[in-house]
Amino acid sequence: MLPRRTLNLGILAHVDAGKTTLTERLLYAAGVIDQIGSVDAGTTQTDSLALERQRGITIKSAVVSFAIGGVTVNLIDTPGHPDFIAEVERVLSVLDGAVLVISAVEGVQPQTRVLMRALQRLRIPVLLFVNKIDRPGADTERVLRAIAGRLSPAVVPMGFTRGLGTRAAAFTPWGEYDTAARARLAEVLAERDERLLAAYVDDELSVPYGRLRRELAAQARRALLHPVFFGSAVTGAGVPPLMTALAELLPAAAGDPDGPVSGRVFKIERGAGGEKVAYVRMFSGTVRARDRLRFDREGRTPEGRGHEGPGQHSKVTAIGVFERGTATPRTSVSAGEIGKLWGLDEVRIGDQIGEPGPAAARHQFAPPTLESVVVARRPGDRAALRVALAQLAEQDPLIGVRQVAGEMSVSLYGEVQKEVIQATLAGDFGIDVTFRETTAIYIERPAGHGEAAELLGAPGNPFPAALGLRVDPALAGSGVAFRLDVGIRTVPMYVYKTTGNFAEMMAHYVGHALQEGLSGWPVTDCAVTMYESGYISPVTTAAHFRKLTPLVLLAALKQAGTVVCEPMIRVSLEIPAETVGAVLAAAARLGGVTGAASPRGDLARLEILLPSARAQDLQRQLPGLTSGEGVAETSFGGYRPVSGPPPARRRTTVA
Numbered sequence: 001m002l003p004r005r006t007l008n009l010g011i012l013a014h015v016d017a018g019k020t021t022l023t024e025r026l027l028y029a030a031g032v033i034d035q036i037g038s039v040d041a042g043t044t045q046t047d048s049l050a051l052e053r054q055r056g057i058t059i060k061s062a063v064v065s066f067a068i069g070g071v072t073v074n075l076i077d078t079p080g081h082p083d084f085i086a087e088v089e090r091v092l093s094v095l096d097g098a099v100l101v102i103s104a105v106e107g108v109q110p111q112t113r114v115l116m117r118a119l120q121r122l123r124i125p126v127l128l129f130v131n132k133i134d135r136p137g138a139d140t141e142r143v144l145r146a147i148a149g150r151l152s153p154a155v156v157p158m159g160f161t162r163g164l165g166t167r168a169a170a171f172t173p174w175g176e177y178d179t180a181a182r183a184r185l186a187e188v189l190a191e192r193d194e195r196l197l198a199a200y201v202d203d204e205l206s207v208p209y210g211r212l213r214r215e216l217a218a219q220a221r222r223a224l225l226h227p228v229f230f231g232s233a234v235t236g237a238g239v240p241p242l243m244t245a246l247a248e249l250l251p252a253a254a255g256d257p258d259g260p261v262s263g264r265v266f267k268i269e270r271g272a273g274g275e276k277v278a279y280v281r282m283f284s285g286t287v288r289a290r291d292r293l294r295f296d297r298e299g300r301t302p303e304g305r306g307h308e309g310p311g312q313h314s315k316v317t318a319i320g321v322f323e324r325g326t327a328t329p330r331t332s333v334s335a336g337e338i339g340k341l342w343g344l345d346e347v348r349i350g351d352q353i354g355e356p357g358p359a360a361a362r363h364q365f366a367p368p369t370l371e372s373v374v375v376a377r378r379p380g381d382r383a384a385l386r387v388a389l390a391q392l393a394e395q396d397p398l399i400g401v402r403q404v405a406g407e408m409s410v411s412l413y414g415e416v417q418k419e420v421i422q423a424t425l426a427g428d429f430g431i432d433v434t435f436r437e438t439t440a441i442y443i444e445r446p447a448g449h450g451e452a453a454e455l456l457g458a459p460g461n462p463f464p465a466a467l468g469l470r471v472d473p474a475l476a477g478s479g480v481a482f483r484l485d486v487g488i489r490t491v492p493m494y495v496y497k498t499t500g501n502f503a504e505m506m507a508h509y510v511g512h513a514l515q516e517g518l519s520g521w522p523v524t525d526c527a528v529t530m531y532e533s534g535y536i537s538p539v540t541t542a543a544h545f546r547k548l549t550p551l552v553l554l555a556a557l558k559q560a561g562t563v564v565c566e567p568m569i570r571v572s573l574e575i576p577a578e579t580v581g582a583v584l585a586a587a588a589r590l591g592g593v594t595g596a597a598s599p600r601g602d603l604a605r606l607e608i609l610l611p612s613a614r615a616q617d618l619q620r621q622l623p624g625l626t627s628g629e630g631v632a633e634t635s636f637g638g639y640r641p642v643s644g645p646p647p648a649r650r651r652t653t654v655a
């Protein structure tokens with residue numbers, strides 16, 4: 001018997017494209033469930049939270065599994081709403097492949113592009129599934145053009161559709177004897193394979209069909225080419241060919257079950273008894289019940305990493321492994337599999353288990369642009385609220401909690417996330433909360449060059465360590481880059497073991513210090529170079545460098561100066577032509593900048609760039625302004641320097 005293969009598969013899409021419905025269909029087709037649940041009735045396998053069922057949207061990613069022949073597919077259904085994008089980011093780190101779902105009616109939507117770009121950057125193999133071909137208005141030709149134009153030119157349709165826009169809509173895959181499609185496939189494949197090109201130019205028909213299919217699989221598995229399927233998650237059309245393709249065209253998980261233990265935590269939930277359950281994708285090795293596991297997270301300081309304090313080693317008390325639907329109790333979980341681990345009480349989402357594995361996908365999406373102070377309605381709940389928010393933050397990458405002057409402030413992507421936090425605090429913790437006004441999270445960019453240094457033994461230097469830092473502006477959107485430019489003799493090796501460690505830790509200290517710039521906002525889009533270092537053996541410790549960093553960095557920033565920039569949201573509108581004037585006037589009142597309006601019959605399309613904190617106001621006013629006819633899509637629109645005196649942010653009181 002051949003060994004079983006595992007495919008860890010993400011289902012990604014713009015909100016409402018049909019991910020959860022498709023998941024349900026796949027489970028049914030694979031024989032895992034014998035009745036198909038519906039999102040609208042709140043009966044699906046993956047939208048299992050009460051809030052998800054009430055609202056009919058996915059909020060948290062969920063894992064289910066099924067078998068296709070000798071392949072076990074662990075499917076991760078993700079939320080499409082942009083407020084929950086951080087859930088998607090965690091999942092990206094554990095995927096072998098993905099299905100990107102696109103509605104045959106709505107076509108390529110803003111979030112579709114955001115997701116496809118991230119998948120391409122990470123070189124994750126992607127199959128495209130054009131869903132909802134049964135719905136009136138389905139137009140596969142238009143969607144294919146949009147895919148080729150806006151997502152990737154490296155796509156190839158895998159069959160043809162009939163009866164579009166009706167319940168009878170069907171998809172038929174191309175076969176060996178569809179000569180036109182076969183020629184097109186050969187042509188697309190030959191663009192990325194010279195040997196195939198040579199054979200093909202020689203004699204088109206001499207290339208055997210089997211070779212074309214193998215080449216297709218090889219290119220799809222290397223994310224060079226994206227096969228496109230069509231179907232309907234509601235009627236089931238096109239689902240069997242998609243299933244076959246998952247096994248044929250996506251790569252199985254690699255990894256040695258006998259190798260060193262390495263895995264990543266991508267989801268945390270609380271079990272029935274309130275105990276913590278960690279979802280781990282294993283990259284290598286085998287974890288057994290009662291093993292003591294080491295877990296680590298990016299950015300732990302060397303002081304924290306060096307001594308083995310609580311939280312770094314924990315004993316696994318129980319294991320569940322995904323197979324045929326949900327996780328079933330097992331005594332071990334191995335390379336390639338997804339397991340639920342009990343007993344890791346200090347573990348957090350994103351943590352790495354055992355040896356470092358593939359790098360985590362980070363900063364793939366725009367950061368949250370809003371924040372708001374959460375207030376307990378009953379003053380007696382204040383302490384409980386602090387504990388509850390800390391607990392939410394550890395299982396939920398979306399919630400950045402800051403304590404400011406005794407109050408709790410959370411970072412937010414939008415209103416829906418805010419409502420979900422409120423409902424979760426009430427439902428799971430019994431705490432009623434309100435939110436203060438939602439405000440923007442600005443950023444600071446260096447205005448020019450700045451540098452500062454503290455030398456060993458210099459009068460103002462409070463620590464026995466030397467440090468010089470240079471700050472320079474970098475391209476918008478590039479984030480923070482740190483570079484070490486000092487002689488190896490100036491690095492205290494008795495503390496850091498290698499210059500690599502030293503550089504990593506300095507980068508971490510710098511990143512931390514940049515969280516609050518001259519006006520209190522995170523500083524980004526800059527290059528920081530460490531050009532001066534010094535120590536006194538054996539007096540100097542890591543803590544001296546850590547404490548010196550914010551002092552020197554702030555001095556360098558003062559010299560450089562910073563520009564405070566406001567987050568912007570791009571709102572794409574489709575509204576009745578006669579309402580354009582009213583909508584533009586409303587947008588102008590909210591401080592919006594308008595692009596050109598393009599009329600399409602009775603409808604006009606326009607794009608408006610709005611300060612992030614105001615985008616919600618426009619969406620709220622839209623139904624009134626357009627008699628309920630207007631449709632708005634939002635996406636991140638970058639940062640814009642503020643004019644006038646820069647706003648200041650209250651500083652964090654507790655780290």
Ligand SMILES: Nc1nc2c(ncn2[C@@H]2O[C@H](COP(=O)(O)OP(=O)(O)OP(=O)(O)O)[C@@H](O)[C@H]2O)c(=O)[nH]1
Pocket residue numbers: 013014015016017018019020021022039040056057058059078079080081131132133134135231232233234235
């Ligand atoms: N007609 C038709 N409706 C569909 C199809 N697939 C999904 N729907 C409907 O579209 C709506 C959204 O479906 P979901 O499966 O919740 O979409 P989703 O992508 O999981 O949504 P989020 O997780 O909230 O982003 C529901 O009302 C479904 O019944 C389809 O193939 N045809």
Ligand SMILES: [Mg+2]
Pocket residue numbers: 019020021047057058077078079080
């Ligand atoms: Mg869903």
